[in-house]
Amino acid sequence: MVFRDLFSEEHLRLRVLYGLMVAMFIVLLSTLWRMQVIGGSTYQTDLVRQSVRRVRLPGMRGRIFDRAGRCLADNRPSYCIAIYLEELRKPGAWSRTIERVDALIERMSAILEIPRQVTAEDIRIHTRRRLPLAFLAWRDVDEIAIARLAENMMGEPGVDIYIEAVRAYPFGRSACHLLGYVGRAEQRSVDDEPYHYYLPEMGGKAGLEKLFDGVLRGEPGGRLVRVDVSGFRYEDLAERVPNNGLDLQLALDLEIQEIAERAIGDHPGAAVVVDPQNGDLLAMVSSPGFDLNDFAPAISAARWNELLQDESRPLMNRVTAGGYPPGSTFKPVVALAALENDKATPQTSFNCPGYFMLGRLRMGCWYARGHGVLNMEQSLEHSCNVYYFRLGLQCGFEPIYHQAAALGFGKKTDITVDYEIPGLLPSDGWKRRTMNDGWRDGDTCNISIGQGALLATPIQMAMYAAALANSGHLYRPRVVKAITDEQGKTVRSFPPQIANELKWSATTIRTVREGMRDVVMAPRGTGRLAGVPGVNMAGKTGTAEVGRKEDGRKLAWMIAFAPYDNPKYAVVVMVEDGVSGGTTAAPIVKDIFSSLLASDKKAGDG
């Protein structure tokens, strides 16, 4: 009896024991359910985060062509020596692998006779940030080093030649300000960086390279790589092929650009050539310039500082970023304002005794002996200041202001460059705001000869000259004609754009144009030195005082267009620290036109 009882209790205990075991298994089962079924996606995310990496592959950058299809910004292959760190992995701490790679680079440096470009620290950064990618120990090495590598080190594990695309500017300094340059694109901050392995990519830093960066850069591709615990590439999961960037077709004519560059030389100044029939920017020179190839693949710190500290400011694009008093080149504006508002006629004449008395203030003409009696055409030919003091006062400031504004003064031309200033067209309101003083007759006199607070950029002057040439269409300068794809198919085109239509009467514009023709064509015209034999052309010189009066610094200007009857080119030349428009700028204009027309003739003959 006792025996049986004991047995049954033992049976019960065995069943309880088994029950407990099963209960504990159920605890395991419910935890598994929680982890695998309910929380599975969280762990899945953790898994992807630690083992899947995205690698960014840049697209080939688009090129830039001039209007004749000459390539101004190209890509060239650059030979790099790559080291695949994965193949040189040493067991144990990474520092051992880094030491090994460092020693290899040291040895290669001796064999290839090229100095080291990377430090051990660079290697360490690479192992941490983009291990599956090739580590570029040397970038852009010459053929000799590549030949030595092929001869001596082929078969060396982990070493390979890697070809990288580098920006190249076949014409070096030409149109440097317009084209701009590229630099290593900034890496976005760590937080929004969707790529674990970032391939440094070129981004536009200035000029069209910067402005059209999104177009030129194209669409980067990417690759999903599964890596193992040490960061080694295990397999590629997916790849999206990068798309190459699109090309830019410019209105610029390289031949004209080079003509203008040669004409202006190294002297600080600017020159612009536009097509007055559509606003095409044919040439744009800001002098001095710089060599774009200094920036590819990367500019040295020394050269960069040199450019930054150069007092002639080679990095500044004077054409769009420089505001200068236009001087006498502004006089046609005053003439147009007076004629259009019936304040004067082509016959309106004033006597120039060599000076003008504004109240008790004596204001001199540049020709101290006096021009005598001049009508409007003659006033332009001789650029008489006294005539314009009196015409300005007779006309009043208001019409001059409106005419100048209609011709684009004081407003950006919206040229597609990365930086443009609007210049300054002063007004009564502006003077009250900045000088706490109202507009006076003296201000009217000053602006009538293009002085005072008035500031214009060379590109504004070019478009103004073009409007005079085509008798009233103020164009927006056209830099880019079209965006094309690799096959040359137009993706987007940019038709000429008119910024303003000036409804001048036929008499008005004829008077001004004829006056401007006399500037060049008449034997005593101020711009006669610009004349090219056998060519009927027109222009206006200007000499503006800048800085303090005591320094006596002068800007030499000339605007011009030709041929007179059906203008093909409008030109502006500005030279800093010149003698006068007629002596400094006019010969440059002549250089430009003679070359332009000679090459046109040649093209015509051919």
Next chain:
Amino acid sequence: MNWNHVRAILARMDWIMIFAVVALLVIGVMFIYSAGYRGEDAPVASFYERQMLWALVGGFFFISTAFMDYRRLRDAAWWLYFVAMLLLVLVLLVGKEMYGARRWLTLFGLQVQPSEFAKLAALVVVARFLGRPGRQLDDPVKIFQVLSIVGVPFLLIVKEPDLGTAAMLIPVAFMMMFAAGVPLKHMLILAGIGLLLMPFGWFLLGNYQKERVLVFLNPNRDPLGAGWNKIQSGIAVGSGGFSGKGYLKGTQNVLGFLPRTVAPTDFIYSVIAEETGFVGSAILLFLYALLLWSCVRAALVARDRFGRLLAVGVGSLLFCHAFVNMAMTIGLLPITGLPLPLISYGGSFMVAIMIGLGIVQSVYVRRYHE
């Protein structure tokens, strides 16, 4: 032993147990293969081949033990115990040191872990001690006697050090005492005292053990060091989802996030859970539950108390290893280096547990006749 005798024994065997054992062994080899898989082009680590050999050796011991009458162990119990203790002492003196611990003895060219066999020997002695008819189990002194029997191997194994393996002796002893009928009151008091003493045990732990406990409490404490295995095992198990990624498709061990040294051994369950998901993990639990039921059934039908307690002891040993290993894999318990019975790569524990199951089979075959 004639052929009829063999037939009679085979007929009386527990085939459910044999089914469960074979199933677990096959799963073990399969996933040790998977844990050694490195992608299509790379050679598979050869652990699985040796595991197959261990399974065959284990099978031989299982059958041999099943045919042997377990009652002969009663007389041999103390001898086995002394030999086992001697080997444990020997390990401490001339054992091979690996990973900072002396756990292996080289016997006849084989690496043997005597601690695995010592656990078996200890439970045979406990079964004999508690199984003697007429013992007054409500005498508290008996409990201390049982604890002394397991205390000697416990201390020797702790000295190696291999706290995880040593610690298994305690719950096994308790389960056997419970099954034998030791009054619950005594056991609860003892367990209470044990719990109260636990905080002092903290000071006996080695630094790496303390670290494991701290990491268990807060895995992000040292995610690249001590917390690494726990986190990676969690990711492997969790990312398996409901139905798993498929055989050989798990990435955690292929990519090495689950360290290659532990993937086929202590963390094999994590490989299984990643590749077979909740379904596979649950099937594995079911197979263990089936195997445990075989042990309990053998205990229920055993012809004497010694046999019953042997079956309970082996079942408890199996349960404790399986539970602690799986609970560790899924993050319910701190990391301990305990193998998953019949599945984890390794020879000593495989042979020991197969001998144990052979004993249970022997008990079942010689069960009480109605």
